[in-house]
Amino acid sequence: MSTVVDSVVVGGGLLGSALAWMLARDGADVVLLERDQLNQHASGQNAGSLHFQLEYRMVEHGLEAARQAAEAMPLHLDAADHWARLGDELGESVGVVQNGGLMLAENAEQAAVLERKAELERSWGLDVTLLDGDEVRSIAPYLSESVVAAAFCPLEGKADTRRAGPALARGAKRLGASILTRTKVTAIERDGLLWRVETSSVDADGSSTARSFHAQTVMLAGGVWTSELGAMLDVHLSTIPLALTMSVIAKTPSFIPHLVQHAGTRLSLKQSSDGTVLVGGGWPARLATDADGRPDLSARPHLIQESVAGNALAAMRVVPRLASLPVLRTWVGTTTVTPDQLPLAGEVPGRPGVFVATGGSAFTLGPSFARILTDLAQGRSTAIEMAPYQPLRFGGLAHV
Numbered sequence: 001m002s003t004v005v006d007s008v009v010v011g012g013g014l015l016g017s018a019l020a021w022m023l024a025r026d027g028a029d030v031v032l033l034e035r036d037q038l039n040q041h042a043s044g045q046n047a048g049s050l051h052f053q054l055e056y057r058m059v060e061h062g063l064e065a066a067r068q069a070a071e072a073m074p075l076h077l078d079a080a081d082h083w084a085r086l087g088d089e090l091g092e093s094v095g096v097v098q099n100g101g102l103m104l105a106e107n108a109e110q111a112a113v114l115e116r117k118a119e120l121e122r123s124w125g126l127d128v129t130l131l132d133g134d135e136v137r138s139i140a141p142y143l144s145e146s147v148v149a150a151a152f153c154p155l156e157g158k159a160d161t162r163r164a165g166p167a168l169a170r171g172a173k174r175l176g177a178s179i180l181t182r183t184k185v186t187a188i189e190r191d192g193l194l195w196r197v198e199t200s201s202v203d204a205d206g207s208s209t210a211r212s213f214h215a216q217t218v219m220l221a222g223g224v225w226t227s228e229l230g231a232m233l234d235v236h237l238s239t240i241p242l243a244l245t246m247s248v249i250a251k252t253p254s255f256i257p258h259l260v261q262h263a264g265t266r267l268s269l270k271q272s273s274d275g276t277v278l279v280g281g282g283w284p285a286r287l288a289t290d291a292d293g294r295p296d297l298s299a300r301p302h303l304i305q306e307s308v309a310g311n312a313l314a315a316m317r318v319v320p321r322l323a324s325l326p327v328l329r330t331w332v333g334t335t336t337v338t339p340d341q342l343p344l345a346g347e348v349p350g351r352p353g354v355f356v357a358t359g360g361s362a363f364t365l366g367p368s369f370a371r372i373l374t375d376l377a378q379g380r381s382t383a384i385e386m387a388p389y390q391p392l393r394f395g396g397l398a399h400v
């Protein structure tokens with residue numbers, strides 16, 4: 001026997017939970033299927049940066065690559081607006097603070113990158129101001145004398161990664177969505193005008209139960225497992241898995257109100273509401289591999305010591321006070337980017353009613369992705385031109 005619903009959401013990270021909430025808010029009958037626990041993977045492991053300026057990884061390969069990455073700016077502007085309203089709409093805080101973000105330069109070359117970057121971002125409508133070293137220290141006295149310039153974006157900030165996803169899932173539940181954890185989607189097939197989604201759930205006694213759902217729309221919110229879900233539909237959703245490193249520094253009275261990033265090295269840092277300082281910014285870990293040498297996305301990646309040290313050094317150089325505080329914990333997580341740095345987002349061509357969003361800063365972009373996919377699924381138009389993010393733009397429709 002199969003359960004018929006309006007929408008099946010695959011994945012219970014930030015995106016899946018936001019989708020379930022938004023679809024339920026529209027009155028849809030939704031079931032969210034999560035293989036593990038809600039918020040267990042990237043959405044609960046990430047740095048929580050709400051970054052709208054182009055990140056270091058987008059500017060490190062020159063202006064042309066930065067220009068391409070900037071095509072995601074309409075999504076970022078939309079996301080900035082969503083995060084600002086999210087707690088009020090949900091009726092529960094998701095720990096959003098938008099005190100502004102600084103991207104730092106420590107030499108003339110990096111300052112020149114900031115200038116080119118700011119010009120590009122302004123052409124897309126992002127509010128960015130360039131500051132010299134003294135100006136930046138006047139608003140951020142915790143920064144070192146080595147900082148010679150910064151780009152300030154007032155929209156940037158952070159959200160609480162431990163609260164945001166679960167709060168959205170609770171919101172979805174309050175509106176009647178069903179949420180099934182320890183329930184893995186094993187197949188997605190066309191069945192007449194609907195999609196049949198097959199699942200396998202792990203029960204309390206360790207046995208497994210198979211169940212199927214029929215739905216008009218299927219939302220793929222599988223993060224780093226997106227390509228695996230695409231394979232169930234015979235489409236190649238091209239994503240590149242990455243393992244990244246994060247550290248948290250011991251509690252100290254609040255002194256960093258901003259999100260801090262760097263134009264010349266991998267660095268993001270921010271102080272949480274509990275006083276700890278989160279340090280990340282894209283330092284790699286090593287993906288685990290299976291017996292055939294392929295990435296094993298379900299196994300914990302391996303920590304690279306040099307990444308932990310390099311990240312800490314970059315942080316201490318620009319915020320010298322951090323040198324006197326201990327690192328409490330370091331962890332690794334997996335996420336995904338795409339070959340052109342732009343997300344995959346929208347309806348999957350040739351698979352009517354199947355929608356996907358993933359790639360890059362998908363914590364920052366999660367609420368925006370969810371709104372756009374919900375609008376498209378409900379037959380509403382979206383103000384954002386979605387062609388640059390077309391999910392099969394790298395090729396990959398096996399057969400219709």
Ligand SMILES: Cc1cc2nc3c(=O)[nH]c(=O)nc-3n(C[C@H](O)[C@H](O)[C@H](O)COP(=O)(O)OP(=O)(O)OC[C@H]3O[C@@H](n4cnc5c(N)ncnc54)[C@H](O)[C@@H]3O)c2cc1C
Pocket residue numbers: 010011012013014015016033034035036037038039040041042043044045046047048049050051183184185186221222223224225243244245246280332333334335336357358359360361362363364365366
């Ligand atoms: C260390 C680190 C730092 C980061 N920092 C930032 C940052 O500061 N800002 C930012 O914007 N982004 C950041 N990111 C990226 C960001 O975390 C992710 O892009 C985002 O969380 C993805 O959310 P998601 O809901 O799409 O995926 P996920 O949170 O990965 O959730 C996907 C879910 O789908 C489930 N799933 C997969 N396959 C199946 C299946 N077959 N059946 C059922 N369920 C399935 C998984 O179990 C998982 O729970 C960072 C990532 C990492 C790893």
